[in-house]
Amino acid sequence: MxxxxxxxxxxxxxxxxxxxxxxxxxxxxxxxxxxxxxxxxNKIAAAxxxxxxxxxxxxxxxxxxxxxxxxxxxxxxxxxxxxAARNVKMTAMPQMVALFNGVGGGxxxxxxWAEFRDLGGNLSDNLDIGVPLIFAAIVGSxxxxxxxxxxxKLQGLISGSPVKVPAGLFVNIALLATAIGAGVAxxxxxxxxxxxxxxxxxxxxxxxxxxxxxxxxxxxxxxxxLNAFTGLSAAAAGIALDNYALIVAGMIVGxxxxxxxxxxxxxxNRSIGSVLLGGFGGEAPAAGGxxxxxxxxxxxxxxxxxxxxxxxxxxxxVVVVPGYGMAVAxxxxxxxxxxxxxxxxxxxxxxxxxxxxxxxxxxxxxxLAEADVPYDQLKEMDDINPEFGRTDxxxxxxxxxxxxxxxxxxxxxxxxxxxxLNVDESRQVIVLKRSMASGFAGIENPLFHGEKTxxxxxxxxxxxxxxxxxxxxx
Amino acid sequence: MQPHAVITVLAVDTGSPLLTExxxxxxxxxxxxxxxxxxxxxxxxxxMSGTNAIHGIVLLGGLVAIAHGEGFxxxxxxxxxIAFGTINVVGGFLVTDRMLSMFKxxxxxxxxxxxx
Numbered sequence: 001m002x003x004x005x006x007x008x009x010x011x012x013x014x015x016x017x018x019x020x021x022x023x024x025x026x027x028x029x030x031x032x033x034x035x036x037x038x039x040x041x042n043k044i045a046a047a048x049x050x051x052x053x054x055x056x057x058x059x060x061x062x063x064x065x066x067x068x069x070x071x072x073x074x075x076x077x078x079x080x081x082x083x084a085a086r087n088v089k090m091t092a093m094p095q096m097v098a099l100f101n102g103v104g105g106g107x108x109x110x111x112x113w114a115e116f117r118d119l120g121g122n123l124s125d126n127l128d129i130g131v132p133l134i135f136a137a138i139v140g141s142x143x144x145x146x147x148x149x150x151x152x153k154l155q156g157l158i159s160g161s162p163v164k165v166p167a168g169l170f171v172n173i174a175l176l177a178t179a180i181g182a183g184v185a186x187x188x189x190x191x192x193x194x195x196x197x198x199x200x201x202x203x204x205x206x207x208x209x210x211x212x213x214x215x216x217x218x219x220x221x222x223x224x225x226l227n228a229f230t231g232l233s234a235a236a237a238g239i240a241l242d243n244y245a246l247i248v249a250g251m252i253v254g255x256x257x258x259x260x261x262x263x264x265x266x267x268x269n270r271s272i273g274s275v276l277l278g279g280f281g282g283e284a285p286a287a288g289g290x291x292x293x294x295x296x297x298x299x300x301x302x303x304x305x306x307x308x309x310x311x312x313x314x315x316x317x318v319v320v321v322p323g324y325g326m327a328v329a330x331x332x333x334x335x336x337x338x339x340x341x342x343x344x345x346x347x348x349x350x351x352x353x354x355x356x357x358x359x360x361x362x363x364x365x366x367x368l369a370e371a372d373v374p375y376d377q378l379k380e381m382d383d384i385n386p387e388f389g390r391t392d393x394x395x396x397x398x399x400x401x402x403x404x405x406x407x408x409x410x411x412x413x414x415x416x417x418x419x420x421l422n423v424d425e426s427r428q429v430i431v432l433k434r435s436m437a438s439g440f441a442g443i444e445n446p447l448f449h450g451e452k453t454x455x456x457x458x459x460x461x462x463x464x465x466x467x468x469x470x471x472x473x474x
Numbered sequence: 475m476q477p478h479a480v481i482t483v484l485a486v487d488t489g490s491p492l493l494t495e496x497x498x499x500x501x502x503x504x505x506x507x508x509x510x511x512x513x514x515x516x517x518x519x520x521x522m523s524g525t526n527a528i529h530g531i532v533l534l535g536g537l538v539a540i541a542h543g544e545g546f547x548x549x550x551x552x553x554x555x556i557a558f559g560t561i562n563v564v565g566g567f568l569v570t571d572r573m574l575s576m577f578k579x580x581x582x583x584x585x586x587x588x589x590x
Contacts, residue, residue: 025528029509032524038517039574042524046567049531053563056534061541069540073553077560084561085568093573097523100565104529107558111535114543114551128492224522231529235502239495241538247495248502249531255506256525260518361518366573 009060017055018245024048025249029256035375052245090367091327094359095154098147098223101230105143108233109200112137115240121191132236134183137196138203139233143226145207150223153216154359160216165209175206214275217401220360221265221275228257264361300436303454305463308395308430309470315392317348319384321423322364323357325398325434329460332371335397338468339373345471351377352384352394352421354402381421391426396447398432398460404445414443429453432460520573527566533559 007013025048031041057070081100088096112133116123123130152158165171179202182195214222231253238246265272312318320339326332339349351373357364365378379387388394396403403423406413423429429452436448447453456463510521536556543552 026505026509029521029524029528032521033510033517035517038520039571042520042527042567042570042574045524045528046571049528049563049567052531052534053537056537059538059541066540066543069549069553070537070556073536073556074560076553076557078564080557081561081563081565082568085565085572088569090573093519093523093569096565096569097519097526100523100530100562100569101526103558104526104532104562107532107536107555107562110551110555110558111532111539114539114548114555117548117551118539118542118544227522227526227529230532231525234529234532234535235499237532237535239492239499241535242491242495243534243538244495244498246531246534247498249528251499251502252506252509253525253529255503256510257522259507259510260522260525264518360522363519366519 009058014055014058015244017051018243018248021048021052021055021245022248022252024051025252029252052249056245089330090370091330092155093366094220094223094363095151098150098154098219098226101223101227102144102147102151105140105147105226105230105233108136108140108230108237109144109203110140111237112140112240113196113200116186116196117193121186121193121196123186123191124189127187129240130187132239134187134199136233136236136240137199138179138183139229139236141200141203142207142210143229143233145204146211146226146229147207147223149208149211150219150226153211154219158212160219162215163212165213168209168213172206172209175202175209178202179206210276216359217356218275220356221261221272223360224257224261224264225272225276228254228261231255231257264356300448301454303430303456305456305466306470307454308456309467309474311393311428311430312342312347312395312467313345313471313474315347315428317350317387317391318342319350319352319388319391319394319423319426321352321354321357321394321396321399321403321421322368323354323397323399323402324359324363325400325432325460327358327363327367327398329398329462331397331461331464332367332373334461334464334468336368336371336373338464338471339377341468341471349377350379350384350387352381352423353378354381354399354421355419357399357402381419385422388422388425393428393430394423394426396423396429396431396433397464398434400433400445401443403447404443405447406443406445423447424450424452427452430456432456432458432463434459520570523566523570523573527563527570530559530563530566533563535559 025045028041028045028048031037031044084096115133119126119129123133149158153160179199182198182202186195211222231250234250235247235254238244238250261272265275320335322335326335342349351368353364355361368378369375401415403421404415405420405424407415407418407420408422410416424447429447429450431448431453433455435457448455533556536552536559540549540552540556543549
């Protein structure tokens with residue numbers, strides 16, 4: 001073996017490469033926190049990942065047949081991952097993130113299983129490996145299955161509304177106890193593979209049952225939580241495998257994911273605990289009972305695109321309130337065209353962005369940025385709420401729960417206390433909506449029955465385009 | 475035995491630098507808390523996607539483990555793990571890049587009209 005090869009294959013060289021790699025991760029993450037440097041930040045982090053993978057492949061314990069197996073795994077992963085990421089629609093991004101998170105958790109659980117087998121099940125003599133391995137198996141498996149359920153809910157494969165599990169809290173505690181109990185038995189000396197599989201299966205069922213009862217509106221918090229979980233499980237696997245890159249990168253994701261989760265939950269005026277325990281215990285989903293009847297609090301006035309155009313043409317200030325409906329209809333470009341037409345008439349147009357409008361924080365910003373809406377027209381909730389009082393027309397495009405005045409006025413409403421956009425304070429409200437179906441939280445929105453409100457039913461994109469062409473004729 | 479003696483024995487007996495690893499773990503946690511504590515709402519989704527891609531580092535776990543993986547089942551499990559990890563990494567970074575490209579300022583439609 002040449003001297004150069006010996007140098008590059010040295011474990012110290014590999015570990016040194018890991019240090020460079022996780023420095024790149026940290027730099028990349030720091031840059032991801034500002035819009036001007038975010039693109040670069042992502043690329044820096046990706047470069048760090050490439051370095052880490054290449055350095056790992058230098059490992060001199062790898063022989064030809066193992067390289068072949070690695071190639072198979074890398075190729076399959078690339079063939080599946082690249083088109084999935086390339087072709088996914090902007091509207092389906094959140095569930096794609098859930099799916100990618102899930103396979104990460106799945107990988108951790110599988111690695112833990114393979115390591116258990118490799119040690120012949122003897123974890124009791126290697127507690128420093130055994131404890132993190134059991135942790136990785138439990139958390140990885142929960143993350144995999146929980147993420148799949150989150151994907152299914154957002155993709156519409158599973159009902160988005162809360163699914164009640166009978167005695168949910170009790171069952172979930174029992175499942176967790178089973179997984180931990182089996183883990184302890186292994187750590188105390190059992191080498192039964194059946195016990196290890198029991199851990200994986202109990203955690204899998206727990207992952208399913210924990211996410212199923214959580215309503216779709218809370219899904220961002222769930223995905224973010226599971227994202228942090230996967231990070232933690234990766235860090236645990238790193239301790240078991242004595243791999244610094246895994247420990248650092250996994251833990252950074254675990255920590256930053258927790259912060260993100262907290263910020264999202266705060267934006268919805270919910271604690272992480274109440275979201276997750278709502279799922280675990282079924283204490284929260286009062287939403288199911290409250291709005292299920294569907295009895296309406298008043299009549300609904302519907303209007304036409306031509307009438308809306310006239311209303312808009314004589315306004316001074318128009319505030320657009322986008323929501324998930326705009327994303328589904330891909331109406332962002334049409335909205336931009338309409339705004340241009342209004343601006344030509346000297347009307348001021350602003351966009352009110354609720355922190356959790358859409359399916360994830362920032363969802364609306366991404367879509368509107370795609371349509372070239374100037375950044376300074378996008379107003380966050382606290383900036384725009386004082387403006388509604390002097391807004392002539394608020395145009396609600398496919399948003400629902402984030403405009404529900406019950407959150408401010410009705411203490412017994414399930415969403416009472418959630419910060420909302422005070423759309424109801426503007427002089428006129430136009431709501432573009434597909435039908436009278438309730439929002440993701442599954443509750444009635446009295447805004448739609450308000451005296452100042454008119455509904456324009458139909459596909460958001462078609463409606464907005466129609467308004468624009470009516471405007472041109474005025 | 476004193477608690478710290480237990481830990482020392484654990485670290486020495488197994489030859490595994492457990493305490494070093496725990497130290498790194500704790501420091502990484504603080505870095506994670508600090509590095510993203512101030513993020514505009516706009517960037518929450520891309521950031522979640524970016525951190526998601528970074529935990530695709532589990533791929534390395536598969537690469538390390540397969541070096542001592544014996545037997546068909548072990549190797550099969552690890553190949554699947556590597557494929558999963560690859561999906562996580564490749565998909566994660568690509569999706570994040572697509573989200574972020576929306577923020578890129580499009581070049582101004584410059585005043586160089588082709589012909590008069």
